[in-house]
């Protein structure tokens with residue numbers, strides 16, 4: 001019942017701009033929509049409004065769903081071609097809202113950047129929405145083709161009144177293609193638009209007879225308690241509704257991983273076996289073989305020079321050591337290998353799947369070729385078969401995808417997507433390859449993303465325990481559509497402690513911490529406290545060590561082993577189940593920063609405290625959240641930088657928790673445990 005009530009509430013604010021025209025046989029026809037009440041459905045968790053048009057013969061469903069017991073509702077528009085002609089539809093927004101602005105108060109919005117490439121110094125944006133405010137945030141899986149400096153956002157936004165209960169609403173998009181969210185305030189009204197990015201125009205999509213177009217699903221929820229209030233509700237909902245239940249039932253999730261990329265493309269059998277042995281010794285839980293293992297781009301067989309006995313023996317060795325085995329792939333890339341089963345750019349069949357022809361003499365990069373458009377049914381079928389083979393043949397427990405799964409644009413006129421308008425074609429050069437944006441770019445991404453989701457849904461069905469790492473050029477595919485089709489995200493492509501903390505700080509506003517992976521690269525650690533600082537900077541969610549751990553000295557080994565044991569015992573349960581609070585400004589590497597986890601179910605939490613490089617800044621107070629002012633809490637300083645202590649909730653929420661660290665670039669974990677009434 002709650003669901004329908006919520007849906008009805010939102011429907012009051014939602015506008016229903018039904019498409020006014022469509023194109024049939026080159027002619028633009030006005031579309032007259034008639035409501036079909038006999039086809040509508042209003043249940044406990046779903047509300048469906050239905051409209052039909054006679055000519056062209058279309059049926060439109062306007063759906064609201066409440067899949068979670070708590071949290072946001074979801075909305076989508078579905079259009080089906082019931083006629084016998086091909087119909088061209090204009091771009092249709094997922095949702096348009098007009099929300100009244102209260103008479104007083106300070107209206108705020110928050111959105112966060114993806115940590116793609118390297119996270120920027122201020123990836124969490126807090127705006128004030130005054131009259132005339134106008135903002136648009138974009139998401140795709142690429143840097144902006146013309147404005148590289150324009151950062152993409154994780155497609156979601158929160159808006160709240162910053163007075164009193166700090167109440168408001170949030171909305172986001174469950175799609176990995178080209179989307180945008182815009183806000184515009186005019187007087188006492190705030191308009192929000194969410195959906196596919198209509199630029200460049202004219203943006204349109206083809207519906208063959210019997211085909212269905214579905215707008216990206218959007219979610220919409222109400223909250224109190226400012227940004228962390230919204231985040232704590234949204235993260236739980238993502239876990240409960242979008243997440244894979246099997247993954248969350250896995251007590252090892254999020255896993256402790258050892259990844260081979262610290263040695264780059266130089267990985268081979270000897271190194272892999274050495275890493276597996278050391279992973280076991282350190283208490284890590286997965287060996288992740290990164291790029292460098294394959295015969296060639298598009299040729300996903302092990303390189304016989306590096307892995308003369310294949311990958312099966314590596315998987316077996318990992319399994320014998322009690323570890324899982326994960327593998328990197330970039331399966332939408334074609335290159336020059338002529339081996340059987342490889343994607344070759346000159347193969348006449350494959351040639352037409354490419355987003356554009358390659359120039360004569362073209363050569364792939366080490367791990368990047370020319371993208372095939374998986375929106376083409378034959379290419380989707382190839383990918384489907386290839387991934388099934390890789391997963392089975394190499395005995396995978398985890399499959400990582402990287403690279404450009406979703407084509408940025410495509411010049412082909414015989415693919416399911418719209419052909420490009422030549423006047424809108426813009427070619428950008430990246431990675432030595434041609435990328436195209438044109439009027440069809442959004443539609444190209446629409447079809448490719450649908451294919452990607454179908455492939456992964458099928459793979460998950462056939463391999464229910466298989467984990468999926470979502471990586472797209474490091475942190476470019478962080479959105480709620482991929483969250484529904486994978487288990488964790490590579491959130492940035494820069495792996496030093498500060499970048500890891502920045503990317504985590506930003507992304508954790510919107511997505512469950514367990515899903516946020518930090519790669520921890522080799523970094524100067526003259527003192528053991530610097531070493532722990534490096535580890536912990538990547539240990540607030542999912543951690544993948546990206547170093548040759550056999551190079552660590554004895555003291556570092558011992559410290560790491562201790563940290564990993566602590567992670568399993570105390571930190572991981574909080575990362576999975578706790579509420580998360582941003583108890584400092586964005587990390588800048590100079591000042592202090594921190595994250596608090598608090599699990600109200602067992603009244604236990606932790607503060608990750610990081611001291612930056614500032615030489616004269618030995619102490620900091622963190623104002624905590626989530627605690628009860630009338631209760632008492634026991635504090636335990638893991639590294640012994642202060643004796644254990646007892647403080648009242650009132651103090652911790654008021655003047656705060658003081659942490660003192662003598663050395664710059666060091667850290668502390670302060671566990672907070674409520675003193676029981678009987679004690």
Ligand SMILES: [Zn+2]
Nearest residue numbers: 373410412415
């Ligand atoms: Zn195409």
